[in-house]
Amino acid sequence: MxxxxxxxxxxxxxxxxxxxxxxxxxxxxxxxxxxxxxxxxxxxxxxxxxxxxxxxxxxxxxxxxxxxxxxxxxxxxxxxxxxxxxxxxxxxxxxxxxxxxxxxxxxxxxxxxxxxxxxxxxxxxxxxxxxxxxxxxxxxxxxxxxxxxxxxxxxxxxxxxxxxxxxxxxxxxxxxxxxxxxxxxxxxxxxxxxxxxxxxxxxxxxxxxxxxxxxxxxxxxxxxxxxxxxxxxxxxxxxxxxxxxxxxxxxxxxxxxxxxxxxxxxxxxxxxxxxxxxxxxxxxxxxxxxxxxxxxxxxxxxxxxxxxxxxxxxxxxxxxxxxxxxxxxxxxxxxxxxxxxxxxxxxxxxxxxxxxxxxVNTSTSQAPPVGGEVSKTQVGQTWCVANGKAGEEKLQAALDYACGEGEADCNAIQPGATCYNPNTLEAHASYAFNSYYQKNTRAAGTCEFGGAAYVVSQRPAYGNCEFPTGN
CATH class of the missing domain: 3.20.20.80 (Glycosidases)
Structure with a gap:
């Protein structure tokens, strides 16, 4: 260009x-x-x-x-x-x-x-x-x-x-x-x-x-x-x-x-x-x-x-x-x-x-999509991923919640575990947010985290670790 x-x-x-x-x-x-x-x-x-x-x-x-x-x-x-x-x-x-x-x-x-x-x-x-x-x-x-x-x-x-x-x-x-x-x-x-x-x-x-x-x-x-x-x-x-x-x-x-x-x-x-x-x-x-x-x-x-x-x-x-x-x-x-x-x-x-x-994002900010609802083109299986534009502080707080009170399965992103890599805050947050989202049967509102997450309709790329799905 x-x-x-x-x-x-x-x-x-x-x-x-x-x-x-x-x-x-x-x-x-x-x-x-x-x-x-x-x-x-x-x-x-x-x-x-x-x-x-x-x-x-x-x-x-x-x-x-x-x-x-x-x-x-x-x-x-x-x-x-x-x-x-x-x-x-x-x-x-x-x-x-x-x-x-x-x-x-x-x-x-x-x-x-x-x-x-x-x-x-x-x-x-x-x-x-x-x-x-x-x-x-x-x-x-x-x-x-x-x-x-x-x-x-x-x-x-x-x-x-x-x-x-x-x-x-x-x-x-x-x-x-x-x-x-x-x-x-x-x-x-x-x-x-x-x-x-x-x-x-x-x-x-x-x-x-x-x-x-x-x-x-x-x-x-x-x-x-x-x-x-x-x-x-x-x-x-x-x-x-x-x-x-x-x-x-x-x-x-x-x-x-x-x-x-x-x-x-x-x-x-x-x-x-x-x-x-x-x-x-x-x-x-x-x-x-x-x-x-x-x-x-x-x-x-x-x-x-x-x-x-x-x-x-x-x-x-x-x-x-x-x-x-x-x-x-x-x-x-x-x-x-x-x-x-x-x-x-x-x-x-x-x-x-x-x-x-x-x-995908209907808010007035210029961040990726926020919220739990899936758009018309997102049908079938969905996943929840971190909004990298939310900032480290918001992502970390949301990650702490998901792995703590939210009872997401975060064992796989611990040091040395199968999904520890890629070792970035955004990647770990995505894994935790998706675990929480799938655990709660992808219900509306379970992929929000105060604007730190959004729903996607294609399985996210996550190194060699596969994102879990709900049944």
């Missing part, structure tokens, strides 16, 4: 894009970032993806353990050649050949690699790698040709919104002039020649947060609103995201590349942010992502291209605790590292039958 600074423009419109899955509806994939030290193993992540009906995933590298875990999973994968390899790949065909051999042909077709993202948001890379982009893309493609994989695996490169000079109104969309001849046109020519598509990263959140006095929150979240009429073409927009999409279409049209397809390779909304990050929060994140998924899976296009399905990769699978920058950067995940949902949204056509997208 690009730095927020690149999105704080005078225009209230951001960026967009699309990818193809069927004639009737778009597709929803997810970005699997790993800038964290507390994530589950790749094998567990693949099981999580499958359990959620997610069959498209985008990576930021070609990590061997991840690609091996994805083998024979049925999940389509977009991999990435990092920006730091662009110069070498652009300069030397043998370097490109070696990279493809080591990172693509070694895993394909067992791992369904469908595209390679050559670089990421290269135009805003502080190391100034723009000049290497198209030569690197061409060399990687030549390597795929040698391996007879060029028809199966597409090549593109995600661009950030800063590639647009004008984005409002959408009909006036245009690319920055200094980029058009040197790199935009050559890249688009390459995409046309190889039958590929343009990748775009789009974040309405940044535009709204920087211009909340001018942009309606309902407009940014796909909620009911009066809409915005484009003064240039007279089209009416009901969401900021659609306006962003059409701004890119307009920019392409302005340089005679109307037939280029697109993919939204990143889009999302943070569930938590700093005080100055207006709009960040669970309720808004659930609304944005949930309503976007509905629009994509319902098959509706944009005002400018109503027949073209929109396809997206949500950002991101997990909250990533080692990402630098503002608080929002670490809180885009649909899931906590313990594999529990940050909030409930539909991710498949089947789930669309289920109704609203809402935060």
């Amino acid at each position: 690009a730095s927020r600074a690149f999105y704080l423009l005078i225009s209230p419109i951001l960026l967009f894009s699309a990818i193809v899955v069927s004639d009737a509806a778009g597709s929803v994939g997810i970005n699997y970032g790993r800038v964290a030290n507390n994530l589950p193993s790749p094998e567990k992540v693949v099981e999580l993806l499958k359990s959620q009906g997610i069959n498209k995933v985008k990576l930021y590298d070609t990590d061997a353990t991840v690609l091996t875990a994805l083998a024979n999973s049925g999940i389509s994968v977009v991999v990435a050649l990092p920006n730091e390899l662009l110069a070498a790949t652009a300069a030397d065909q043998s370097a490109a050949d070696n990279w493809v051999q080591s990172n693509i042909t070694k895993f394909y077709p067992q791992t369904k690699i469908e595209a390679i993202a050559v670089g990421n948001e290269v135009f805003v890379d502080p190391k100034n790698t723009t000049n290497y982009l198209v030569p690197a893309m061409k060399n990687i493609h030549a390597s795929l040709v040698k391996s007879k994989l060029d028809s199966a695996i597409k090549i593109s490169s995600p661009i950030a919104f800063s590639a647009l000079q004008i984005s409002y109104p959408s009909s006036s969309g245009s690319f920055k002039q200094e980029l058009v001849e040197p790199v935009i046109k050559p890249m688009l020519d390459f995409l046309k020649q190889t039958g590929s598509y343009l990748m775009v990263n789009a974040y309405p959140f940044f535009a709204y947060s920087a211009n909340s006095d001018q942009i309606s929150l309902d407009y940014a979240l796909f909620k009911n609103n009066p809409g915005v009429v484009d003064s240039g073409n007279g089209l009416k927009y009901q969401s900021l995201f659609e306006a962003q999409i059409d701004a890119v279409f307009a920019a392409l049209s302005a340089i005679q590349y109307d037939d280029i397809k697109m993919v939204v390779t990143e889009t999302g909304w943070p569930s938590m942010g700093d005080e100055n990050e207006i709009g960040a929060g669970e309720e808004n994140a659930a609304a944005y992502n949930g309503n976007l998924v509905r629009k994509v899976l319902n098959g509706s296009g944009t005002p400018l291209r109503p027949q073209d399905p929109i396809n997206v990769y949500l950002f991101a699978l997990f909250n990533e605790n080692q990402k630098p920058g503002p608080t929002s950067e670490r809180n885009y995940g649909l899931f906590y590292p313990n594999e529990q949902k940050v909030y409930n949204i539909p991710l498949t056509v089947e789930e669309l039958q289920g109704g609203q997208s809402t935060p």
